Amino acid sequence: MTRAVPDVSETAEEHGTAWRRIASELETAIGRGDYAVGDTLPASVVLAERYGVHRHTVRQAFRHLAEQGLVTVSRGRGTQVSARRVPYPIGRRVSMRSNFGKLGIVGSSETLSTAMVTGDAETCAQLGLEAGAPLWRIEGLSRADGTPMGTGTHWLSVERFPDFDHVFREAGASMTAAFKAVGIDDYVRLSTRLTARLASEREALLLEIAPGAAVMVSAATDALPDLTPIHLVNSVFAGERMEMVVEPFKE
Amino acid sequence: MTRAVPDVSETAEEHGTAWRRIASELETAIGRGDYAVGDTLPASVVLAERYGVHRHTVRQAFRHLAEQGLVTVSRGRGTQVSARRVPYPIGRRVSMRSNFGKLGIVGSSETLSTAMVTGDAETCAQLGLEAGAPLWRIEGLSRADGTPMGTGTHWLSVERFPDFDHVFREAGASMTAAFKAVGIDDYVRLSTRLTARLASEREALLLEIAPGAAVMVSAATDALPDLTPIHLVNSVFAGERMEMVVEPFKE
Numbered sequence: 087m088t089r090a091v092p093d094v095s096e097t098a099e100e101h102g103t104a105w106r107r108i109a110s111e112l113e114t115a116i117g118r119g120d121y122a123v124g125d126t127l128p129a130s131v132v133l134a135e136r137y138g139v140h141r142h143t144v145r146q147a148f149r150h151l152a153e154q155g156l157v158t159v160s161r162g163r164g165t166q167v168s169a170r171r172v173p174y175p176i177g178r179r180v181s182m183r184s185n186f187g188k189l190g191i192v193g194s195s196e197t198l199s200t201a202m203v204t205g206d207a208e209t210c211a212q213l214g215l216e217a218g219a220p221l222w223r224i225e226g227l228s229r230a231d232g233t234p235m236g237t238g239t240h241w242l243s244v245e246r247f248p249d250f251d252h253v254f255r256e257a258g259a260s261m262t263a264a265f266k267a268v269g270i271d272d273y274v275r276l277s278t279r280l281t282a283r284l285a286s287e288r289e290a291l292l293l294e295i296a297p298g299a300a301v302m303v304s305a306a307t308d309a310l311p312d313l314t315p316i317h318l319v320n321s322v323f324a325g326e327r328m329e330m331v332v333e334p335f336k337e
Numbered sequence: 338m339t340r341a342v343p344d345v346s347e348t349a350e351e352h353g354t355a356w357r358r359i360a361s362e363l364e365t366a367i368g369r370g371d372y373a374v375g376d377t378l379p380a381s382v383v384l385a386e387r388y389g390v391h392r393h394t395v396r397q398a399f400r401h402l403a404e405q406g407l408v409t410v411s412r413g414r415g416t417q418v419s420a421r422r423v424p425y426p427i428g429r430r431v432s433m434r435s436n437f438g439k440l441g442i443v444g445s446s447e448t449l450s451t452a453m454v455t456g457d458a459e460t461c462a463q464l465g466l467e468a469g470a471p472l473w474r475i476e477g478l479s480r481a482d483g484t485p486m487g488t489g490t491h492w493l494s495v496e497r498f499p500d501f502d503h504v505f506r507e508a509g510a511s512m513t514a515a516f517k518a519v520g521i522d523d524y525v526r527l528s529t530r531l532t533a534r535l536a537s538e539r540e541a542l543l544l545e546i547a548p549g550a551a552v553m554v555s556a557a558t559d560a561l562p563d564l565t566p567i568h569l570v571n572s573v574f575a576g577e578r579m580e581m582v583v584e585p586f587k588e
Contacts, residue, residue, distance in 0.1 A: 105458060146458045155534065171532060178585045207356065207397045278583040281422060282533035282551040282576030283406065300533040300551040300576075313586060325533030325551075332529040332583050334429045335564060 104139045105146035112147060116156055117172040118191045119231040127157065127165040155326070169326040172230055176330050177337045180275040180306070181262045182228055182235075191230045195259035198225035198237070198292075200251035202244055209241050212307060213315050220244035222251055226259045227292055234293045235328050238304075238321035246316065261308075261317065276307040276315060280330060285322070293324045300325040355390045356397035363398060367407055368423040369442045370482040378408065378416040406577070420577040423481055427581050428588045431526040431557070432513045433479055433486075442481045446510035449476035449488070449543075451502035453495055460492050463558060464566050471495035473502055477510045478543055485544045486579050489555075489572035497567065512559075512568065527558040527566060531581060536573070544575045551576040 115121055127133075130148065134141040148165050151157040158168045174185055186193035200222065207217035215221075224240040240261065242250055247268055257263035265273055281303050290297045301322045308317040366372055378384075381399065385392040399416045402408040409419045425436055437444035451473065458468035466472075475491040491512065493501055498519060508514035516524055532554050541548045552573045559568040 106462065149457070150459050155532075173530070176583050206400070208401050211357065274586070276584065276586060279424070279580050280531055280553070280583070281406075281580040282553040282574075284551050298549070300535050302531070302533040302553070323533075329530050329532040332427050332531070333527065334585065334588065335525070335527060337585065 104137065105143045105150065108133065108137055108139070108144060109147035109150040112151060113156065113173075114189055116151075116167055117189055117230065119233065121167045123167050123169060125167045126163065127167065129164060171327055171329045172235065173329050173331045174323075175336075176275065176278050176280075176332050177334075178274050180278070180308075183260050183262060186230055192232075193228065193230055193260075194232070195226050195228045197255045197259045198227055200224045200254065202251070205241075209318060212318055213241065213243055215243055215245075222247065222254075224251065224254055226254075228259075230327075233327065234324065236321050236323040237289065237292045238319045241318040242316065261319075270310065270316075272311050273308050273316065274311055274313070276309045276313065278330075279305045282325065289322050293322070295324050295326065302328060302330065304330075355388065356394045356401065359384065359388055359390070359395060360398035360401040363402060364407065364424075365440050367402075367418055368440055368481065370484065372418045374418050374420060376418045377414065378418065380415060422578055422580045423486065424580050424582045425574075426587075427526065427529050427531075427583050428585075429525050431529070431559075434511050434513060437481055443483075444479065444481055444511075445483070446477050446479045448506045448510045449478055451475045451505065453502070456492075460569060463569055464492065464494055466494055466496075473498065473505075475502065475505055477505075479510075481578075484578065485575065487572050487574040488540065488543045489570045492569040493567065512570075516568075521561065521567075523562050524559050524567065525562055525564070527560045527564060529581075530556045533576065540573050544573070546575050546577065553579060553581065555581075 112127065121127060130141040130144040133144040137144070148157060148159050152159050156167065156169050156171055157165050159165050172189065172191065174182065183193040203221055203223045205215060205217065205219045205221040209221060210217050210219050222242045222244055225237065226240065227237045228235050250264065253267050254264045257267055282300055283303055284298050285293065285295055285301045287297055289301060290299060302325050304321040304323065306319050306321070307315050309315045363378065372378060381392040381395040384395045399408060399410050403410050407418065407420050407422055408416050410416050423440065423442065425433065434444040454472055454474045456466060456468065456470045456472040460472060461468045461470050473493045473495055476488070477491065478488045479486050501515065504518050505515045508518055533551055534554055536544065536546055536548065536550050536552045538548055540552060541550060553576050555572040555574065557570050557572070558566050560566045
């Protein structure tokens with residue numbers, strides 16, 4: 087697509103579209119790491135010229151980012167990146183890696199631990215298993231362009247998924263890739279419960295956030311397309327870096 | 338429904354159903370305020386007799402509540418309520434008051450402030466208005482059985498909703514009731530963005546939480562059934578009291 091000739095006398099409607107596009111591109115650039123926390127964004131006059139808009143339009147984009155908590159605007163020092171919050175859609179299908187991919191972010195994960203444990207009654211019931219069934223308990227950590235975003239504990243049936251500890255490690259700690267490797271090409275998100283609390287010491291260390299920073303806590307259940315639950319994951323996300331997006335009419 | 342005769346030799350399947358029902362009823366009772374934070378729940382033997390189950394089943398329910406962060410279980414002091422977290426479904430329709438009603442909780446709200454302001458470009462664009470259109474900015478506080486759960490700033494078009502400041506106050510600060518009063522019997526939730534951060538001083542005062550406690554921050558857009566946006570609301574919920582539930586296959 088070619089850019090239109092810069093038009094500094096844009097209508098209100100064009101302004102409405104333009105600042106959104108600029109804000110969205112800056113959000114993605116921040117989310118992708120083009121600008122790190124503490125970096126100063128280009129001045130409004132520079133971006134106005136780059137985008138071919140009035141600098142008020144760029145300032146509107148800056149105000150939007152500020153309201154999202156992503157930047158702080160000060161007259162003296164310009165517009166500084168204060169947080170990197172990546173949107174993460176929670177719908178019928180949830181995949182962190184493919185979400186990052188769409189945003190131009192390189193997602194990576196690592197396996198922190200794998201263990202075979204005797205399932206407690208609750209976890210087994212949620213997976214449709216009898217109490218005491220053997221379960222995989224797998225801890226992982228996910229990064230976006232190297233920045234830790236979340237850490238999660240996964241629970242799956244050992245009987246249903248033998249060797250899943252190895253499969254998961256070999257799949258680069260991606261649940262989607264691990265499921266593909268065991269013949270499950272599609273799965274759905276049944277339920278996500280979200281709340282906020284302060285990070286524990288260990289969570290703060292893993293996520294590289296301040297001790298006592300706010301985390302978003304998620305308890306989620308994934309299922310086969312026929313809605314049979316196969317995977318539970320309890321995750322903790324850095325509140326300053328991740329935002330869950332629920333848009334029920336977009337599915 | 339009559340209760341079955343107590344059966345302490347219940348099968349694993351019955352156990353799986355029973356502890357969930359007990360946990361859910363205790364969650365609702367905690368959410369409703371039957372037990373306050375700091376209260377001790379009845380002993381497992383007492384509840385086992387009341388529900389006609391083995392006390393291990395009750396203990397399983399207690400463990401579930403503990404994992405949700407709602408109670409702390411200690412051998413000496415029994416099971417104490419540590420938080421009151423009310424589930425709040427975020428789907429195609431979102432109404433705090435009717436959600437509370439379903440949980441047996443009395444929801445109430447108050448209007449903190451109303452003002453007519455000149456809309457900034459971003460807010461106006463989200464409402465399909467030209468920049469600078471007059472907007473209602475209405476602050477409210479919502480309680481569940483008297484406990485503050487969340488505080489929000491609402492944005493609506495003055496032209497579309499003349500006198501909405503009075504309508505909202507007269508509707509007891511319920512958006513659903515206020516919309517009904519202006520002839521809108523149905524509206525839908527287009528989008529909810531959720532993240533976590535630490536409470537500001539003012540938010541902590543309003544929500545009666547510790548300064549620096551974690552809050553869940555929500556930016557939401559409501560629309561007419563034809564998906565025309567009519568209402569924005571930026572809310573802050575006490576993380577220790579509220580949990581957002583996303584279940585896309587339940588709609």
